[in-house]
Amino acid sequence: MKQKQHPYDLVIGLDRSDRKADLHLIDNTSSQTRCETLNSSPEQFHQWLLNLRQAHPKASVAVCLEQPAGHLIPFLETYNWITLYPINPISLQKYRETFVTSRAKDDAKDAQYLAELLLDYCDKLKAWAPQDSQTRLLQ
Secondary structure, eight states, X not given: XXXXXXXXXXXXXXXXXXXXXXXXXXXXXXXXXXXXXXXXOHHHHHHHHHHHHHHSTTOOEEEEEESOOTTHHHHHTTOTTEEEEEEOHXXXXXXXXXXXXXXXXXXXXXXXXXXXXHHHHTTTSOOOOOOOHXXXXXX
């Protein structure tokens, strides 16, 4: 059976806490993966994103993150080269429990599960679509 091509060159799982962000990157063009941990300040994220874009200037990029993402989604949606996939926390929990029966939670591992979830089920997950200005005015 021929495997279909993935729509994104880079798939990133992002698990953020108050102090840090764990990221798991899967490069579909090379099949390489890497994990990173950042300080969760907007400046640190911005610099990381600039470096990522510089390293992969033409890559299509998708980021999978757990809801609620507070200020993170509005921050990330300003980068028009990123497609966001916010995931319900229960969906991530059930996916994690498929592999970890102890229900132990680990941020770096959750970033990996978010990336793998998007990698494997991208066609079934819904990408974030920011509201248009008229819808925001109605609210």
